[in-house]
Amino acid sequence: MEMKSVTRSLRVLEAVARHQPVTVGELTKIFGLPKSTVQRTLVTLNEAGWLRANRKDTTRWEIGARVLAVRPVALQGSSLFAAAREPMIRLRDAVNETIHLSVPDALQGMVVVDRVDCDHAVRTFHAIGDTSPLHATAAGHAVLAHLGKSEIAEVTAETLEGYGEETITDPGQLRAELGRVRERGYAVNHNQYLHGICAIAAPVLDGDDTPLAAVAVSLPDSRFEPGRLPELGRLVAETAAEITARHLA
Amino acid sequence: MEMKSVTRSLRVLEAVARHQPVTVGELTKIFGLPKSTVQRTLVTLNEAGWLRANRKDTTRWEIGARVLAVRPVALQGSSLFAAAREPMIRLRDAVNETIHLSVPDALQGMVVVDRVDCDHAVRTFHAIGDTSPLHATAAGHAVLAHLGKSEIAEVTAETLEGYGEETITDPGQLRAELGRVRERGYAVNHNQYLHGICAIAAPVLDGDDTPLAAVAVSLPDSRFEPGRLPELGRLVAETAAEITARHLA
DNA sequence: CATAGCGTGCCACAATGTGGTACGCAGCTG
DNA sequence: CAGCTGCGTACCACATTGTGGCACGCTATG
Numbered sequence: 001m002e003m004k005s006v007t008r009s010l011r012v013l014e015a016v017a018r019h020q021p022v023t024v025g026e027l028t029k030i031f032g033l034p035k036s037t038v039q040r041t042l043v044t045l046n047e048a049g050w051l052r053a054n055r056k057d058t059t060r061w062e063i064g065a066r067v068l069a070v071r072p073v074a075l076q077g078s079s080l081f082a083a084a085r086e087p088m089i090r091l092r093d094a095v096n097e098t099i100h101l102s103v104p105d106a107l108q109g110m111v112v113v114d115r116v117d118c119d120h121a122v123r124t125f126h127a128i129g130d131t132s133p134l135h136a137t138a139a140g141h142a143v144l145a146h147l148g149k150s151e152i153a154e155v156t157a158e159t160l161e162g163y164g165e166e167t168i169t170d171p172g173q174l175r176a177e178l179g180r181v182r183e184r185g186y187a188v189n190h191n192q193y194l195h196g197i198c199a200i201a202a203p204v205l206d207g208d209d210t211p212l213a214a215v216a217v218s219l220p221d222s223r224f225e226p227g228r229l230p231e232l233g234r235l236v237a238e239t240a241a242e243i244t245a246r247h248l249a
Numbered sequence: 250m251e252m253k254s255v256t257r258s259l260r261v262l263e264a265v266a267r268h269q270p271v272t273v274g275e276l277t278k279i280f281g282l283p284k285s286t287v288q289r290t291l292v293t294l295n296e297a298g299w300l301r302a303n304r305k306d307t308t309r310w311e312i313g314a315r316v317l318a319v320r321p322v323a324l325q326g327s328s329l330f331a332a333a334r335e336p337m338i339r340l341r342d343a344v345n346e347t348i349h350l351s352v353p354d355a356l357q358g359m360v361v362v363d364r365v366d367c368d369h370a371v372r373t374f375h376a377i378g379d380t381s382p383l384h385a386t387a388a389g390h391a392v393l394a395h396l397g398k399s400e401i402a403e404v405t406a407e408t409l410e411g412y413g414e415e416t417i418t419d420p421g422q423l424r425a426e427l428g429r430v431r432e433r434g435y436a437v438n439h440n441q442y443l444h445g446i447c448a449i450a451a452p453v454l455d456g457d458d459t460p461l462a463a464v465a466v467s468l469p470d471s472r473f474e475p476g477r478l479p480e481l482g483r484l485v486a487e488t489a490a491e492i493t494a495r496h497l498a
Numbered sequence: 499c500a501t502a503g504c505g506t507g508c509c510a511c512a513a514t515g516t517g518g519t520a521c522g523c524a525g526c527t528g
Numbered sequence: 529c530a531g532c533t534g535c536g537t538a539c540c541a542c543a544t545t546g547t548g549g550c551a552c553g554c555t556a557t558g
Contacts, residue, residue: 003293004514005546009255010297017319025503034548039505044252048259055356059504059555063321065354066259068362069378070266074316089335105314106298113317115331117495128328129317206304253545254515274534283517288536308524308535 005041008033012041013050013063021060075113080204080213083246084114088215091239092116095232097219098124099239101204102139103212105131107155110139110214124197124218132193135160135174136167138201139214141187142240145178146203146211152178166191186233187214190224198224200232202240207248215240254290257282261290262299262312270309321352329453329462330363332495337464340488341365344481346468347373348488351388352461354380356404359388359463373446373467381442384409384423385416387450388463390436391489394427395452395460401427415440435482436463439473447473449481451489456497464489 008031015030016022027038042061045051049066053059075081081101088099097118102110109131117123126132134140134155144152156171168174181187186202201216217236257280264279265271276287291310294300298315302308320328329352337348346367351359358380366372375381383389383404393401405420417423430436435451450465466485 002289002515003254003258005252006255006258006290006293006515007297009252009258010294010299013319014315020322023504035504036507036548036550037546040251040546040548041255043506044255045259048256050259052354063319065321065352065360065380066263067316067319067321068352068360070263070312070316071320072363072377073266073269074312074314085334103314106301108298111314111317113314115328116335117331128330129320131318210304251546272535284535285517285519285538286515289515289517292536 009041009045012038013045016042016045016051016061017063020062021054021057022062023060080243080247081114084204084213084215084243087239087242087246088114088116091215091217091235092118094235095217096120097217097223100126100139100216100218102132102214102216104134104140104143107134107151109133110137110143113213120223122220122222124199124220126218133161133163136163136189136193137216138187138189138199138218139216141178141181141189142201142203142214142216143211144174145181145187146205146209163193164191164195168192184233185237188229188233196221200229200236202233202237204240204243204247212247213243215243258290258294261287262294265291265294265300265310266312269311270303270306271311272309329492329496333363333453333462333464333492334365336488336491336495337363337365340464340466340484341367343484344466345369346466346472349375349388349465349467351381351463351465353383353389353392356383356400358382359386359392362462369472371469371471373448373469375467382410382412385412385438385442386465387436387438387448387467388465390427390430390438391450391452391463391465392460393423394430394436395454395458412442413440413444417441433482434486437478437482445470449478449485451482451486453489453492453496461496462492464492 012027015027019026024035024039024042028035031038042051049064051061052064054062084101088101092099099116100112101114102112105111112126112128112130115128132140134144144155152175156174160169160171160174162169168177186200189199197218197220199216199218201214203211204213204215206212215236217232261276264276268275273284273288273291277284280287291300299313300310301313303311333350337350341348348365349361350363351361354360361375361377361379364377381389383393393404401424405423409418409420409423411418417426435449438448446467446469448465448467450463452460453462453464455461464485466481
């Protein structure tokens, strides 16, 4: 709407985060902006402490320490983080697969907030801060299924991007799937977004049943046995319920 | 220098992080800026996904999940953050003292990245995001001891500020101490920076032995027994080694 | 030795952000 | 219940502010 320079600077900051360490020239190619504009932005962000020059190659920029003062606040946001930690570890111990906690980001996607790793040599990997689409992941389905119809409509109004043959791109099919998710209490995703990965997720709800987050167990195809699905789903749903209970306590 | 609106927006973002959930009025008092300016800034940050309205009180603002996508190099990849959490909790359980994870910030200081609290009524406290000098803290020594000679020289070239009688301000003495730290595998700090606090720290290393971070246990003088030092040091070093191993896995 | 890419600086222009002001709306409070 | 306060939102004339084209010096690279 406004504050063009601010919006653009934040975009640059995100781009640096994704491509760090990155040079001015690379950023000008990404954004198609004049070099001097990009450089001025970088200098400004640097002076504010959000960026810094790479130590080994001072022509490259990377994220500075200032974010560390803000980042944890985002994690602890709803104290959900602390409530989720122990149940997640217990779930990991029960199934020995990687567990993720994700929160919806303004109906635009799910953001990984915390992770508990399993000890298999082959394991799924999503870094804290990674984002994924709402309509094509188990965590996203778990959250969407417990939103109001108007909000679901809002999401399905956008074009549902496909990431492969399994992605549900039809709004009607998605709504049907969300109904099933609501009934059984957990969502399942297989090859809808990333390939070779299966994920089972359940929502963490607030007092008024609005979804705050989703817990998910994700595992590589090689270890996925369809027969285990009901048991895994039950465990994930129980974990999510326990986090909900702890969070409200 | 320039980009006034950008600098100010980032200040606002940091203020929201410190005071969240916060209203427009509170922020105008903090900054002494016109209400419309502050509000415009908040709306812009919100549209960019960096802020969001509080769910219970929509007039209050808090940090959005977008911030998580921006992470320093040290936290990139197989997030150090996630790798460190469980070992830190175990160390806390073993010693029942507060544990800190810190990363070096461009050789200018250590920044606290994560914390696991003990349950004593009297405990040390360093907020996440706090910075401390490299040459006068256990965490700083742990990192410095595993840097190359040129980098150590670079740090000792600056004036080593004193924070009391115990601070090592002589470059030669500091290098000698760093040698001892390297030998025994952990660093000890008593009253070098903050008074009444003792800290024991060990480094988390990367594959090429460059230090990425330091784990530290810190405790008030009242509970510090010199006889426990070797045991505490061993535990901290083991924890750091485990984080290193998990991080590389 | 030429080239490419970097950081840095300058500057006229107008697009951009500014901030005073005002309105409608909740939730308190006397 | 009327008054108050603090919120979100909006408008708008002004000039501060950011813009982006250009050019310089530098350092690696081929």
